[in-house]
Amino acid sequence: xxxxxxxxxxxxxxxxxxxxxxxxxxxxxxxxxxxxxxxxxxxxxxxxxxxxxxxxxxxxxxxxxxxxxxxxxxxxxxxxxxxxxxxxxxxxxxxxxxxxxxxxxxxxxxxxxxxxxxxxxxxxxxxxxxxxxxxxxxxxxxxxxxxxxxxxxxxxxxxxxxxxxxxxxxxxxxxxxxxxxxxxxxxxxxxxxxxxxxxxxxxxxxxxxxxxxxxxxxxxxxxxxxxxxxxxxxxxxxxxxxxxxxxxxxxxxxxxxxxxxxxxxxxxxxxxxxxxxxxxxxxxxxxxxxxxxxxxxxxxxxxxxxxxxxxxxxxxxxxxxxxxxxxxxxxxxxxxxxxxxxxxxxxxxxxxxxxxxxxxxxxxxxxxxxxxxxxxxxxxxxxxxxxxxxxxxxxxxxxxxxxxxxxxxxxxxxxxxxxxxxxxxx
Amino acid sequence: xxxxxxxxxxxxxxxxxxxxxxxxxxxxxxxxxxxxxxxxxxxxxxxxxxxxxxxxxxxxxxxxxxxxxxxxxxxxxxxxxxxxxxxxxxxxxxxxxxxxxxxxxxxxxxxxxxxxxxxxxxxxxxxxxxxxxxxxxxxxxxxxxxxxxxxxxxxxxxxxxxxxxxxxxxxxxxxxxxxxxxxxxxxxxxxxxxxxxxxxxxxxxxxxxxxxxxxxxxxxxxxxxxxxxxxxxxxxxxxxxxxxxxxxxxxxxxxxxxxxxxxxxxxxxxxxxxxxxxxxxxxxxxxxxxxxxxxxxxxxxxxxxxxxxxxxxxxxxxxxxxxxxxxxxxxxxxxxxxxxxxxxxxxxxxxxxxxxxxxxxxxxxxxxxxxxxxxxxxxxxxxxxxxxxxxxxxxxxxxxxxxxxxxxxxxxxxxxxxxxxxxxxx
Numbered sequence: 001x002x003x004x005x006x007x008x009x010x011x012x013x014x015x016x017x018x019x020x021x022x023x024x025x026x027x028x029x030x031x032x033x034x035x036x037x038x039x040x041x042x043x044x045x046x047x048x049x050x051x052x053x054x055x056x057x058x059x060x061x062x063x064x065x066x067x068x069x070x071x072x073x074x075x076x077x078x079x080x081x082x083x084x085x086x087x088x089x090x091x092x093x094x095x096x097x098x099x100x101x102x103x104x105x106x107x108x109x110x111x112x113x114x115x116x117x118x119x120x121x122x123x124x125x126x127x128x129x130x131x132x133x134x135x136x137x138x139x140x141x142x143x144x145x146x147x148x149x150x151x152x153x154x155x156x157x158x159x160x161x162x163x164x165x166x167x168x169x170x171x172x173x174x175x176x177x178x179x180x181x182x183x184x185x186x187x188x189x190x191x192x193x194x195x196x197x198x199x200x201x202x203x204x205x206x207x208x209x210x211x212x213x214x215x216x217x218x219x220x221x222x223x224x225x226x227x228x229x230x231x232x233x234x235x236x237x238x239x240x241x242x243x244x245x246x247x248x249x250x251x252x253x254x255x256x257x258x259x260x261x262x263x264x265x266x267x268x269x270x271x272x273x274x275x276x277x278x279x280x281x282x283x284x285x286x287x288x289x290x291x292x293x294x295x296x297x298x299x300x301x302x303x304x305x306x307x308x309x310x311x312x313x314x315x316x317x318x319x320x321x322x323x324x325x326x327x328x329x330x331x332x333x334x335x336x337x338x339x340x341x342x343x344x345x346x347x348x349x350x351x352x353x354x355x356x357x358x359x360x361x362x363x364x365x366x367x368x369x370x371x372x373x374x375x376x377x378x379x380x381x382x383x384x385x386x387x388x389x390x391x392x393x394x395x396x397x398x399x400x401x402x403x404x405x406x407x408x409x410x411x412x413x414x415x416x417x418x419x420x421x422x423x424x425x426x
Numbered sequence: 427x428x429x430x431x432x433x434x435x436x437x438x439x440x441x442x443x444x445x446x447x448x449x450x451x452x453x454x455x456x457x458x459x460x461x462x463x464x465x466x467x468x469x470x471x472x473x474x475x476x477x478x479x480x481x482x483x484x485x486x487x488x489x490x491x492x493x494x495x496x497x498x499x500x501x502x503x504x505x506x507x508x509x510x511x512x513x514x515x516x517x518x519x520x521x522x523x524x525x526x527x528x529x530x531x532x533x534x535x536x537x538x539x540x541x542x543x544x545x546x547x548x549x550x551x552x553x554x555x556x557x558x559x560x561x562x563x564x565x566x567x568x569x570x571x572x573x574x575x576x577x578x579x580x581x582x583x584x585x586x587x588x589x590x591x592x593x594x595x596x597x598x599x600x601x602x603x604x605x606x607x608x609x610x611x612x613x614x615x616x617x618x619x620x621x622x623x624x625x626x627x628x629x630x631x632x633x634x635x636x637x638x639x640x641x642x643x644x645x646x647x648x649x650x651x652x653x654x655x656x657x658x659x660x661x662x663x664x665x666x667x668x669x670x671x672x673x674x675x676x677x678x679x680x681x682x683x684x685x686x687x688x689x690x691x692x693x694x695x696x697x698x699x700x701x702x703x704x705x706x707x708x709x710x711x712x713x714x715x716x717x718x719x720x721x722x723x724x725x726x727x728x729x730x731x732x733x734x735x736x737x738x739x740x741x742x743x744x745x746x747x748x749x750x751x752x753x754x755x756x757x758x759x760x761x762x763x764x765x766x767x768x769x770x771x772x773x774x775x776x777x778x779x780x781x782x783x784x785x786x787x788x789x790x791x792x793x794x795x796x797x798x799x800x801x802x803x804x805x806x807x808x809x810x811x812x813x814x815x816x817x818x819x820x821x822x823x824x825x826x827x828x829x830x831x832x833x834x835x836x837x838x839x840x841x842x843x844x845x846x847x848x849x850x851x852x
Contacts, residue, residue, distance in 0.1 A: 109507075
């Protein structure tokens with residue numbers, strides 16, 4: 001009689017945290033089983049495994065539609081109770097599929113996993129992870145399948161974590177359990193130097209620093225949400241974002257101090273992000289008398305993020321403002337503006353294109369090179385904003401894809417960093 | 427300036443517990459709004475209201491199908507985590523609809539409502555209701571919308587309550603909060619003297635004792651589950667089961683000691699229940715040598731309920747058994763039998779028809795009258811079993827509907843009790 005030989009790696013005690021998105025766990029039984037098989041492989045290799053899941057496929061959209069058909073303005077508290085059921089159900093189904101694959105597994109809601117929230121309903125922040133139950137489950141050799149996107153407040157109510165919530169759950173659990181890496185399995189191979197649907201020879205980035213990744217995420221790269229990247233950076237956790245459908249490694253986002261950027265970014269530009277759903281707001285000098293602070297406070301209160309903010313005008317003739325917002329926020333902006341007695345030109349067919357990299361300002365000339373390349377192609381740019389990690393500009397939405405492609409070539413982002421550095425064109 | 431005049435009845439502080447089933451809250455936004463309007467009316471009349479809801483429409487069936495596609499034998503613990511999301515979502519949606527109707531409302535899971543469970547996953551029993559949170563919600567003038575069918579165990583896991591669970595939740599909350607009545611809104615007008623699809627002039631019973639109601643429920647009447655009836659009887663809570671779609675009163679099930687049967691049942695027979703999904707099991711004398719206790723213990727362990735049990739044979743030639751089970755349990759029975767080394771004749775096309783009423787044995791001749799009426803109609807009966815509250819017999823499934831109709835006429839159940847008593851035919 002032999003007991004089966006299970007290869008136990010030296011790092012057997014290293015906890016693996018694996019997060020799967022809605023398209024991975026969701027759309028068909030085959031996909032769910034494929035996820036279960038991947039997790040089972042890691043479990044059989046001897047690792048304690050925590051899995052975090054999003055709601056399946058379109059289930060969140062369906063719940064939102066149900067709520068909308070019940071009320072024009074559903075309360076945030078009830079939306080949280082409602083939407084969290086999507087992740088809870090997905091976690092239970094994955095646990096069921098894991099059991100079927102011979103792997104002991106237990107699904108846990110955010111509350112059961114000890115994830116405590118602060119902040120408003122629909123927009124919670126993880127305040128603490130009380131990991132006793134999770135560690136108990138892992139100690140018994142059981143896979144813990146945690147519902148993402150949800151936490152619990154002091155009175156036992158569900159608080160959801162807003163956009164990017166499930167990624168944030170995964171990073172927070174990795175941090176709380178001392179895992180070095182949080183693996184985020186998604187429907188793309190990783191983070192590219194630009195959107196590969198626009199730039200066919202965009203390069204898969206193997207290693208990116210969390211600061212640069214955060215800027216890319218804020219600038220329109222949809223692979224990771226900036227919140228999870230920022231949390232990982234602060235907590236010293238690496239994120240490995242990769243395809244749920246292949247075994248190929250993806251992109252590792254390393255915490256800033258680990259020096260990921262040093263490796264990847266001997267050149268200034270890591271990638272080009274774009275956001276085609278932008279509105280540009282221009283408040284001419286004198287059109288918002290003395291109430292700028294009030295305007296921006298009210299926008300913050302309404303969770304309207306502003307970007308590429310520039311003040312125009314002067315003290316004598318009055319100040320004006322130029323900034324961008326997400327196009328979905330235009331209605332809210334108009335309301336806030338009218339309350340402040342202000343007037344603005346709102347350009348809704350605008351896109352934002354951003355070069356992101358560590359130390360852009362240490363490479364003077366980057367902005368000039370961008371503007372020259374676009375000018376030569378006859379593409380007009382509107383507002384421009386530059387920081388050490390990002391150079392962003394707005395342009396007509398119709399020119400967005402061409403600008404991304406053009407700048408990707410201009411900065412030789414199709415080639416590995418070293419080759420580009422020794423290349424001719426720089 | 428006038429504040430709106432809300433009529434506050436003298437019983438304003440009497441808590442109303444209202445339970446709505448899956449077809450009421452579920453299938454369309456209009457239905458959900460209709461439920462919200464009904465609850466809103468009660469709230470506006472000044473009552474503190476607790477609403478208990480089942481999962482919407484077919485959502486439980488869909489979750490079960492999802493689980494079955496993920497595993498052949500999903501664990502009971504994970505099924506509980508999964509299925510409970512159906513009721514949680516329904517509760518949130520009703521709270522959203524109530525808010526939209528201008529009624530403050532808050533949805534609560536079983537755990538949030540303080541409903542503690544004992545027993546196995548998938549088959550829990552309510553051990554305790556810790557009503558502090560519920561009372562807090564009611565004190566603020568807010569409607570509490572509680573997810574039915576679910577409770578929480580000592581480690582914070584969901585335990586569902588099995589068949590009839592949501593009704594049981596409602597009765598338990600009524601008992602815990604001191605409500606005299608639990609209102610169960612369903613898709614039929616109440617409890618009838620026989621199935622009105624079979625007997626067109628079946629009479630809606632206005633008042634039934636909990637003991638008789640429990641027997642009717644056990645004998646095939648699907649309106650209420652016997653568990654909730656038994657709990658209500660023990661807790662001294664009345665159940666008012668009525669249509670969710672009309673304002674007409676339905677059937678009030680009164681706790682035994684209140685003497686409901688005395689009012690309704692000056693005659694012995696209250697109603698006729700039938701169950702067409704029965705199998706009759708006949709173990710001939712000598713075919714289960716010395717292992718009867720083991721057989722029945724194993725069936726209990728497997729949650730296979732047996733009914734109409736009769737022992738046949740004698741000590742010298744060995745004993746045999748004759749009993750009925752639900753037809754869905756035939757597979758389990760065969761397994762258990764083969765483990766016990768027994769053999770049985772299993773008749774799968776059998777129905778069970780039951781006359782239910784208080785004090786049947788105090789009216790000798792009832793059984794004889796049943797057999798004579800059926801015999802005159804050429805309907806053969808198989809096993810017969812009689813107790814103080816029920817006379818049941820099995821017959822060929824094909825004869826079930828005709829037998830129900832015939833006995834309903836034989837016992838004049840289409841007429842109110844008093845009229846029948848003074849009628850000629852008795």
